[in-house]
Each structure stands twice: as C-alpha cells, then as structure tokens.
Amino acid sequence: MGHEENGTAAAVEQALRDWLSRHAEGPLTEVHHWALHPPGKLLRPVLLLESAAAVGGAYERVMPAAVGVELVHVASLLHDDVLDDDRLRRGKPSGHARFGADAAVLAGDALMFALFEQVVECGRRGVPEAAVNRAVGLLARAGGRMARGVARELDPVPAPDVVGGYLEMVRLKTGALLSACCATGAVLGGGSPEQARALAGYGEALGVAFQIRDDLLPYGPEAGREGKPADSDLRNDRPSLPLLLAGPVARDPEKVGRLLVETGALAECTRLGRSYVERARRELEALPRGPHRAALCRTAEALAPGPWRAGGVG
C-alpha cells in the first residue's frame, strides 16, 4: 500500500480503538480485544473509505460503516477458525484456541450485529436516511452470501466444471463482502447508481483475485508468514484453486509443491488471478480520475500474483 492508504488505515485503526473503548465492558470484551488488536490489513474499511471518497464523499461521515465492515470481517474469521479448527490467526493463537469455541461463536455473533449499529451511526453524521437504508440492505445481503460461500466451501457440490464451482464459491465467500464494502462506500458517499454498480463489480473481482492470491500463498515465497500453516488447506480438505487445478494427484504434503508446478496448476492459477485484477481495474474507468481512484487501482494491482506492469487506469 502507498503512503495515502497507510494514512487511511491509521485513521481506521484509531476508530477501531475508539470502538473497543466504547465497548470495554461485558463478557465478550476480552475476545473482541484479542481478535481486533493488533488489527490486520484493514482492506475492507479502506476499500469502503476510498470508494466513498472516489465518488466525492467525506471519510468522516462514513467512518462508522468502515469500522463496521472490519468488525464483521473479524466476526467471520472468528467463526471460520471454529469451523476449520485453525489454532493460529495472524501469527498468534486464534480466538477459538485462546477462549474456546463458545466464546468465539458468540463474540462473532455480537460483531455481526455491531456492523448494523455502525451503519446506522452514519445517519447521525449527515448521510441521508435513504442511503443508510440502502447500505444496510447491501451489507445484510452480502453477509448471507458470505455464510453460504463458507458453507459451500466446507461441503462442495461435485460439478463437472471444477473451476466454475470454485469461482462461484469465492464470489460468495470473499467477493460478496468486498463488493458490498465498495458499493456501500459509493452509496453512503453520495455516488450515482452507475458508480455504485461499477464499484460493486470492482469489489467482487477484487474478492476473487484476493482469494486466488490467498490460495497461492502456501506455495509462494511468503508461505507461513501470515500465520496460516502451509498444509492447512490440504489438512482441511479445503478446495483451494491450485489443488483443484492439479487434481487428485496432489494429495501428498511432501510432493504437493512440485506437483503443482509440473501440472501447470500454479501457472494457470496465476493467470486467472491476474485476469480478475484486470477486470477490477477496468470497472474503475466509470469513476472520475483522482487520488482515490488511483488508490483503488493500486489495491487491485497489489493482488496480482507475480510482477505487475501498470497499465492506463489510475
């Protein structure tokens, strides 16, 4: 991320700390503090803020919603770690490992509800009621799609079109929320319906690119760095794209890396990831040029597997 994005992320980090201090009592506080602090990369809130700014909105008015989308993202991580029995998250014990499954489920539930308190808060900062209303609908729909995407991942439907099934799953699991973050930014920021549609398309493509990059992580130079064990996908029988493309030959943890190269699975995965980055960049052409569009463009490019040569959008 560039200099401006770091500033935006720092503002979100402060707003998250404020949220924690306003909710500093009660039985789930410890779990929330554990899961929210130190924060992750804050991709979702930054996307919401940059989307709002790209259509002419003010950060300050939409900041509560930006905090909300990070809360709901962390909620999904808390629940995911229970479902996968992953014991590590962001390089430390997961909420589930630290506080138990019960506390992790309930802390996640509370954060899912908190999203909507946060969105409504934007109305008190001058966002029109109709826009708040529309944002609530967008985010509620995305949350349902996210849960369905995780369910599809845990219980894949056998289909002749393996890649198509994977793409549908990640569109639900990751694309829906990123898309809603961007569209929510546009709606709360006062953008036009076309701008909201373009940003929704950008966010969905970004989500697919993000997930493909995440699937490639265990096999790239950054393996293990983000706190996820390299064999987690294999161990959980998770349908990650490289494993799906390589087919049933790649079931042996010792040989999987070599087989993914030999079958061409990594190359194909890289090609697909880059095509979604390109798709995300193209959606941005519907927005006025400026620093916020440029920031969104850089966010997409940063998700491209392999080196990226910047094109005409920015």
Next chain:
Amino acid sequence: MGHEENGTAAAVEQALRDWLSRHAEGPLTEVHHWALHPPGKLLRPVLLLESAAAVGGAYERVMPAAVGVELVHVASLLHDDVLDDDRLRRGKPSGHARFGADAAVLAGDALMFALFEQVVECGRRGVPEAAVNRAVGLLARAGGRMARGVARELDPVPAPDVVGGYLEMVRLKTGALLSACCATGAVLGGGSPEQARALAGYGEALGVAFQIRDDLLPYGPEAGREGKPADSDLRNDRPSLPLLLAGPVARDPEKVGRLLVETGALAECTRLGRSYVERARRELEALPRGPHRAALCRTAEALAPGPWRAGGVG
C-alpha cells in the same frame, strides 16, 4: 393465546413459508427449512405485529420485520444448541444434531444477516426510511446484548447478589430481543417515542418473566413436553433461577425436585416471575385501550407461573 393471536400467528407462518420459498436454493437451505419448519410459537413476530397495531400501524407494512425477528430467534437457537450440545429442539433433533456444528453455525449467521434485509424491506412497504433505520439500530443493539447474555450464562461471574446477576443475564439473553421486537413494532408502526419506550419496557419485563417460566418448566407439570430434557440445565451447569435460589444442595438429579420445594426456591421463583408479569402489564397503560393492547396483556398473563387473576389492564 386467544383467537386473534392465532390468526396473527397464522399470517406470520405463511410469511415465513414465503421467505423459505424465496430462499429455496443454495447450501444452507436444508438447514433453514429444518430449523424454521414447523415453526415454534412465533412469540417474537406476534409481539412485533401487535405492538405495531397497538400504536395504529398496519400488520402488512411491518410483516417483513416480524419474519426477520423470528429468523434471528431461530439463529440464536441454532447457535445455542451448538454451544450447549443440546441434541433435541422442539421435539426433534436440533439443527446441530442433524447437520453438524459447522452447518448450524453458518445457517445461524445467514439468518442474523437476513433480519436486516427484512427490516429494510419495510421501507418498500411505505414505512418511512428514518423509522426503518431506527429499527435497524434497535435490533442490532439487541442482537449484541443477546450474544453477551448467552456468554454471561455460559461463564457466570461469581457475585454476592446471585439473583441480581441472574436478572442481568436474562435481561441481556432474552429481554433485549423481546424488548427490541416490541419497540421495533412501535417505531415501524408510527408510534410516539413514549409508546416505543413503554413497549420496550413491556418487552424487557416479558423477557425476564419468559425466562423464569422457562427455568421452571423442567419442574412443573409440562416437564419434557417442549422437547428439552428435564436435566439439561443441571447437566450443562446452567444457572437456572430455581437452582440458583436453592443453592449448592440441589446438585443431585435424583433429589433436585424435592429440594427445590423444601428450600422454598420454587415458591420464590414463582413470586419473581409474577412480579415481572405485573411490571409488563403496567407498561401497557401508556397505550390506547383496544384489542391489540388486550392481546399484549394476555401474552404477559400467559407467562405467569401458577394461576393468574386478571386485573384492570386490557
């Protein structure tokens, strides 16, 4: 419930069937169908509808929100059964027993988000957007309180004031959502702030009375009828009011019934339950007399442990 309430419940049942048929595809459909059908007593949606009608609102306009509060209630049951490892719910295997913990957690998540899609839908039926947003805020706050109440129940804080701690826990766990249902009905139905406050107070008192009655069920004539094993509270070390009032003597499943009578715990529990029913009835005095106020009053009276002699409100 009287004749009119049965008609209201039947309308909710139809609206729930419509919701299910509009969501009849995707990976969580089977779990949702299992958990929602056949429906329970539909207390929360009926309270929302009667509250709206009691302040002059139309059922039709607020029906989507009524469906929403049942969805979120069922979500909490799905999650509760995972946390308690309860295998029976409403006389059949729980969602968790039937589909596994993963599917139950995710199906619950999806229903929590669906609540807010449903509330927004009221805006398309003529409810003003400001009222919709206020309802979103009320229900979001209540959802967070509900999760914190369940967490407090699972991990009680030792306190000198055992009954006070219990009441705080059930106000969060059960009172918050019932209170928000009634207040949401008032807000979406166009009621005044005082009416919304009175109905919020009514709903909270009702929630406490409801929970006390639920705690008494395993020891009354209806024991086992609602599908909950009589020893579930004892087995789960759940702080039910009769057990708390009786103290540590009542740990033996064989003798617990006799001890609860001998220590006076059941009598004290009954007295407390009735005092909350009375409190709920008194809040209704802020509403205009009529069939909907009368229906709300009967709902409160039906929760009184032991026989109830009707007073002046109705």
